[in-house]
Amino acid sequence: MMTNPLLAPITELIDYAAIQADHVEPAITQLLQQARQAVEQIAQQSTPTWESTVPALHLATEQLWRAWTVVGHLDSVINSPALRDAKNQCLPHITEFSTWMGQHQGLYQQYLALSQSPDYAHYNAEQKRTIELALRDFRLGGVELQGQARQRYGEITEQQALASQRFSENVLDSMDQWALYITDASQLAGIPADAQAAFAQAAAADGKPGWKITLKMPSYLPVMQYADNRELRQTLYKAYATIASDQAENTDLDNSDVIEQLLRLRAEKAKLLGYDSFADLRLETRMADNAHQVIDFLNDLARRALPFAQRDLEQLKAHAQQLGIADFQPWDAAYVSEKLRQSQYNYSEDEVKQYFTEPQVLNGLFDVAQRLFGVEFKPATLSVWHPDVKAYEVHNQHQQAIGYLYIDLYARSGKQGGAWVNSERSRRYHPDGLYLPVTYLICNFSAPQDNKPALLTHDDVITLFHESGHALHNLLSTVDEPDVSAFAAVEWDAIELPSQFMENFCWEYPVLKTLSAHVDTQEPLPLALYQKLVAAKNFQSGMQMVRQIEFALFDMLIHHQSRGLTIQEVLETLDQVRNEVAVIIPPAWHRFPHAFSHLFAGGYGAGYYSYKWAEVLSADAYAAFEENATTTADGSRDTLDPATGARFRDEILAVGGVRPAAQSFVAFRGREPSAEALLRHSGLSEDAA
Structure with a gap:
C-alpha cells in the first residue's frame, strides 16, 4: 500500500x-x-x-x-x-x-x-x-456564545472561508485566462530585449508565433514602464485594473458578490461577539487601540505627504507634455515616470537590472544575514514541489541547525501573484527533541532566459529582502511554545517590522556591491550608478506614500461599519478616499477592490494600515544601525554592525510574541518609537536622507 x-x-x-x-x-x-x-x-x-x-x-x-x-x-x-x-x-x-x-x-x-x-x-x-x-x-x-448565536458563528466562519477561497480562485483564474498575442514587432518598441525574449518564449510554449503578454508582473510591468505603444499600455492597464470584476472580459469570475458577502459576514460576526464593527474586533489583537486612532494616524501621514505627492504629479504631467502626451492618463504613469527618472538621474531600471543576477543577490542576502545575525544558509537536497525551488538548512552562529527554508522565486501559470512567507512547521520544544521551523519564501520574479541567470530589478531585490525579514522572524525564533511564536502571536500591525527593516540594507553601497555582478562582465554595481540610484531613492515617494495610505484608509473605512456594504457603497468609499488623499484618479471602470487579495483572501482585512504602522517602527529600528555605522575605504556608510544586529536578533526576532511588540521595540531601541526616521528616509521631512 x-x-x-x-x-x-x-x-x-x-x-x-x-x-x-x-x-x-x-x-x-x-x-x-x-x-x-x-x-x-x-x-x-x-x-x-x-x-x-x-x-x-x-x-x-x-x-x-x-x-x-x-x-x-x-x-x-x-x-x-x-x-x-x-x-x-x-x-x-x-x-x-x-x-x-x-x-x-x-x-x-x-x-x-x-x-x-x-x-x-x-x-x-x-x-x-x-x-x-x-x-x-x-x-x-x-x-x-450560546444557542442560535453559537450556531450562527460557526456558519459564518465556514461561509467566510469558502468565500475567501472563491475570491482567490477568481483572481488567479481571471489573471491566468487573459493573454495578448502580438505578431507585429513594432508594437513592442521600447520594451527591453530580455522581456521581449520572455514574451516570445511564452508564445512558443503555446505553439503560437510572435509574442505572448500576460498580466503576471514580469510580463505586465515591462510593458507599462517601457512600451512606446500607448494603446498597448492602455489595453494592459484596463485588463489588470478589471481583474475578476464586472468590467473584465469574463464576468463569470466577478468578485462583486464575494466582496459583499465577506463584508456582510465580517460585520455580522463582530456583532455576535459584541463589537460595533469588524475593525473594532480585529483591533482587539493589534498594537493600535481603535479605528479612530488608525484613521488619525493615516490622515496625519497623508497631510504630510500630500504636498510632496502633488509636486510629484506636476513634474510627471510636465514631462508627459515633453513626450507629446497632452492628456496624461493613469496608463501613462509608469511609462512617463521611467522616462522622467532617466532624464533626471541618467539611468534606467533596465540598466541597473543587468547587475542583479539572482544567484549573486541570494548569496549577498545570505551574507547580510550572516554578518548581522550570525546565521548561515546551507544548500540542502530536499524534496520540492517544483524544479525552480531551492532548499536550505539554516544554521546559527554556533553551527547548530535551527530550521529549513524553501525559496520559490519565479512567476508561472497556476501560481498566485505577489510575494509572501509562510510557515509549514513552527519551532517547538518536545521532550524527544526540538522540532525546527520550516519556512516558505515565495516571489514572482522573471525566470532565467537564454541560459543566463534571472535578472532582478532593484525593486525585486527590495522585495526579496522584505520577505527574508519575515522568514528570519520565523527561523531565528528561540521560542519553545509555538502559540507565542512570531507568526502566531506578534500583533499584525507589528509583523511587518522585520521585513520592512531588511529593505533598508538594499540602499547601502557595501551591501549592493556584494549583491551585484553584471550578467556579462561580473563587475559589481559601479559607485557612479549607485549614486544615481540613491539620488532617485525618493523619486515620487510622495505619490507612493499616498497610494499606500489610500489602500489603508479604504480598508479601514469599509470595515469600520456596523453592517456590510453593497459593492456600489464599496466603490463610493474608495472614490471618497481618493478624493481626499490620492493625486492620480483612475477611470470609473477601474475595479481595484476586486483583486485586493490582501483584504479579501488574506489576513489584512482591517489591517492594511499595518504596513505604514510597522514602517514607523522599522525605520526607527534601522536608525539604530545608522547611528552605529562605520565608514568604508571608499567613503561609504557600512550599517552592517554585528553588535546592533545581535541586539535586534535577540530583542525583536528571537522573542516572537512572548511579549507585546511595543515592549520588544523599547527593549531594542531604549525608547518609544518616533516617526521622524520614516519621514526622513522617505524624503518627506526637512532632514531628508
Whole structure:
C-alpha cells in the first residue's frame, strides 16, 4: 500500500514531490478524526496540568495543521483543478473543526483552570503568555456564545472561508485566462530585449508565433514602464485594473458578490461577539487601540505627504507634455515616470537590472544575514514541489541547525501573484527533541532566459529582502511554545517590522556591491550608478506614500461599519478616499477592490494600515544601525554592525510574541518609537536622507 506523504510524522520533512491531489482528502479526514478524539480526551481532564493540556493539545493537532498548511501552500504555488477540488472538499470540515475547538467549553475550562492554579505563578514567560492569548482567542472565537448565536458563528466562519477561497480562485483564474498575442514587432518598441525574449518564449510554449503578454508582473510591468505603444499600455492597464470584476472580459469570475458577502459576514460576526464593527474586533489583537486612532494616524501621514505627492504629479504631467502626451492618463504613469527618472538621474531600471543576477543577490542576502545575525544558509537536497525551488538548512552562529527554508522565486501559470512567507512547521520544544521551523519564501520574479541567470530589478531585490525579514522572524525564533511564536502571536500591525527593516540594507553601497555582478562582465554595481540610484531613492515617494495610505484608509473605512456594504457603497468609499488623499484618479471602470487579495483572501482585512504602522517602527529600528555605522575605504556608510544586529536578533526576532511588540521595540531601541526616521528616509521631512 502506498504511503500518504501528508501523513508523515511531524518529526520528518514533507516529501513534496510525492504529493498528489488524491492524497489530500484521505489524509485530512484521518487527521481530523484523530485530532477530534484527542482534543475530547484533553478537554475531559479532571485535574489539568501544563503538560497534560498545552503540549498535549499541540501533539493532538499539529500533524493536521501541518498537512493543511501544505495543502494550502501547494494550492497557491502549483494550482491545478484536481488540487483545488480536493482542497475545497476539505475546507468546510477544517473550518468546522477550527470553530469547534475555539468554542469548546471543556477545552476553555482547562485553560481557565491553568490560569487560576497555584502552578501559574511558577510558569515561565512563554507559558503565561500562551495561557493569556489562548483565553483571549477563546473569547474572540465565540466560546461565550450560546444557542442560535453559537450556531450562527460557526456558519459564518465556514461561509467566510469558502468565500475567501472563491475570491482567490477568481483572481488567479481571471489573471491566468487573459493573454495578448502580438505578431507585429513594432508594437513592442521600447520594451527591453530580455522581456521581449520572455514574451516570445511564452508564445512558443503555446505553439503560437510572435509574442505572448500576460498580466503576471514580469510580463505586465515591462510593458507599462517601457512600451512606446500607448494603446498597448492602455489595453494592459484596463485588463489588470478589471481583474475578476464586472468590467473584465469574463464576468463569470466577478468578485462583486464575494466582496459583499465577506463584508456582510465580517460585520455580522463582530456583532455576535459584541463589537460595533469588524475593525473594532480585529483591533482587539493589534498594537493600535481603535479605528479612530488608525484613521488619525493615516490622515496625519497623508497631510504630510500630500504636498510632496502633488509636486510629484506636476513634474510627471510636465514631462508627459515633453513626450507629446497632452492628456496624461493613469496608463501613462509608469511609462512617463521611467522616462522622467532617466532624464533626471541618467539611468534606467533596465540598466541597473543587468547587475542583479539572482544567484549573486541570494548569496549577498545570505551574507547580510550572516554578518548581522550570525546565521548561515546551507544548500540542502530536499524534496520540492517544483524544479525552480531551492532548499536550505539554516544554521546559527554556533553551527547548530535551527530550521529549513524553501525559496520559490519565479512567476508561472497556476501560481498566485505577489510575494509572501509562510510557515509549514513552527519551532517547538518536545521532550524527544526540538522540532525546527520550516519556512516558505515565495516571489514572482522573471525566470532565467537564454541560459543566463534571472535578472532582478532593484525593486525585486527590495522585495526579496522584505520577505527574508519575515522568514528570519520565523527561523531565528528561540521560542519553545509555538502559540507565542512570531507568526502566531506578534500583533499584525507589528509583523511587518522585520521585513520592512531588511529593505533598508538594499540602499547601502557595501551591501549592493556584494549583491551585484553584471550578467556579462561580473563587475559589481559601479559607485557612479549607485549614486544615481540613491539620488532617485525618493523619486515620487510622495505619490507612493499616498497610494499606500489610500489602500489603508479604504480598508479601514469599509470595515469600520456596523453592517456590510453593497459593492456600489464599496466603490463610493474608495472614490471618497481618493478624493481626499490620492493625486492620480483612475477611470470609473477601474475595479481595484476586486483583486485586493490582501483584504479579501488574506489576513489584512482591517489591517492594511499595518504596513505604514510597522514602517514607523522599522525605520526607527534601522536608525539604530545608522547611528552605529562605520565608514568604508571608499567613503561609504557600512550599517552592517554585528553588535546592533545581535541586539535586534535577540530583542525583536528571537522573542516572537512572548511579549507585546511595543515592549520588544523599547527593549531594542531604549525608547518609544518616533516617526521622524520614516519621514526622513522617505524624503518627506526637512532632514531628508
